[in-house]
Amino acid sequence: MSKVKRIATDVVAGNDETKPASEVQPDSESPKAAASGGYDWSSLLLPDDAEGDLRTEEVLGVPRVKRPPNTQFFRCRKDLAGNMNVLDMETDGERVTYLVAPTVAKQLADETAIKAKQGRVCLTREGGLYLWLRSLGGSDTWSQSAARVTDRAESNWVRATSSRSLSEYKCKVATGIDDEPNWPKESFIEILQAAFEGKVIDSLEHPVVKQLHGLS
């Protein structure tokens, strides 16, 4: 597909240059060699070293245990969800959420600080992974609206914002985003392990339990 254009410009006085010197110089090789077939550049063509050669893979980062930011759209998946016991502790002004093993939770049944929650993995469009915890079986408007948002996120890109006046999460659904989320290959348990690494209370001897009992 070629186009030939002429440049229409002003006329300048003619000049008297002769043909370039290269044309009158002998060349021991060309043009005969080239005319009789030319050089086979394909002999230099190397295979594409990237072809089908994915030699790295992305390792799961650290999922954050919180609701996705209210400015980011996210998606959820039905199989990336599960129930668990958690304990929120405030240490040096920073709130840390601990995962409490079922056996420990059973032994500390009276401990009201340990709460049963449903965790749902949320993947934002920016690629951030969040574990959103909501009260299990909660009948309050926060819990119910959170469940509605995450359910909707199974089929649409949604954004959750909190409305203090209505005591609920508002759900905004993106109508113009049709790309599919790029889910990590890890299972829910693996994501949970990554999210709570070093923050699992698996025995009564755990320092946090001792702290709760005023033993440390």
Added chain:
Amino acid sequence: MFQNYKSIICLDFEFRHDDGEALPNEVVCCVAKDLVTGKTWRLSGDQCRAFPVAPYPCGRESLFVCWNAVAELTCHMALGWGMPANVLDLMVCHMAVVNGLSKKASLVEGLKYHGMGHLAENEKEEMRNFAMRGGPYSANEMNDLLKYCETDVIALEQILPPISREIAKLPNGLEGCLAWGRYMKAVTKMMITGVPLDRRNYHRLLEGWQGVLRNLKSKAHDLYGVYPEGTFSFKALERLLYSAGIPWKRTPSGRLDDSGDYWKDQGKAYPELKYLADVKRTLRSHSELKLTVGSDGRNRSSLFPFRTKTSRNAPSSNRFVMNCPSWMRAMVTPPEGRALVVSDYSAEEPWLMGVLAGDKAILDAYANEGDFYLNIARRMGLCDLEATRKTHPDLRGKIKVLVLAASYGMGTQSAATLMQTGESEAISLMRKFRQAHKTYFDWVKVKLDATWLDRSAHTRFGWPINVPPEPNERSFMNFPLQAHGADILRILCCDLTENGFSVCYPLHDAVGVEVDLGTEKEAVTEIESKMVNAAGWLGSDVPIQVESKIILPGQRYIDDDQAEQQWEEAMRALEEAGV
């Protein structure tokens, strides 16, 4: 590695070559040594000139080994010895081996890299000047020159074994290096051909250059008010930018960025500033008219082949007319009886993106009828089938920026500036573009991963690059596109020059070829066919597109209306000054 060669000739010439001339004014002397037989030729200029052909073997069974072949090949042409069959330019091989590691390309530096010294390192400058002085030389002087010349031949002999070991590790080994040597022959021919200029107006410009610069400033001041009393005023620029609402980067000290690259970008982003950006460029790079022009009125300057990391040529920005501001290129005009065919690849980088990554969406947009960028916009759902360059110039401009951004990982802020839009719109468009061209972006990711793992990368034709300790990811993202573009241009230049075409210059993705008047239409067909074939070696069902224009005697090389206007203003200024 060299067992197929009956002779391996290491050689060096001393010569005097005035700037701009096609050939050396004087070949001073030559020393050549055949490493197979051990025979050495020590020839004064007069002795060289007595030989109708090279006294040492230059045929297909011989290897011609040198450092920066253009010099030696130009001497061969000056002596009427023709081109040797197989050129192994150790400078190019060395540059390939160390590419990306910021090493220099001189023979002395090459020797240092391999732990060796040059016999005459300290005398080099002095002896070079001595050769440049020109003859006649006394017997003793010639003896000194030959001795000095031989030190370079000895250096070549010393450096050949370690470089050979490195050559063996290069992706295409010796064959690849010989292909680069082949290109050095093409470069020699192109430099000898040179770019034909309108000699009369060149001399007028030379005479009245300072007046032209003053006129440019004055015109820029009339339009922008930034040259009060002939001096550039940052305060005035600040006022201009404020009133026009144009954002501008500042240096850490708070001053407006005045770098050449930034002006170039801003000139592209804000068409209303393009004239001023061009004036700034002219004033910055051309305080004197330094074009190197030969006595035949042709501009010749070293093309500095392979001098960039991507192996593109890097000719001087003030000695090589095709690298000058666009209005100065209007000096280019074919001589009587000749025509200049200027052919360039259309949207070469997007084509390479599609071909290298195997991205069908990009290739479809390229192959489909209509404008490539609007085809991309259609695919992204941003316009309908009726959209054209005329109806949707802004959208086309934005998509052009998106493609550019994709080619080297431009940030959203820069993309927003170039698109003249908010950052949020830029983010949204870039995201849409990514989704629509996932194959390309996945390929980039895989390529980069492989590059970091291997600590090197190379093109399909074998031009390599090493990963330095602190690599710039963006330049490695862009490397495949630029370096493959360089490969294609090299193949094209070889094919054209080997088939007797007078190539005046290669420039990024274009060539200028001089042909006999009356044959220009046939030449265009042939040149375009060669261009398509050159790119076709990469293998693609979608052929690359080519565009040509023909410049006839009396016409000049004009890029656009603004270049033409600036040229006319310069001519008026000369007239008014009585030049």
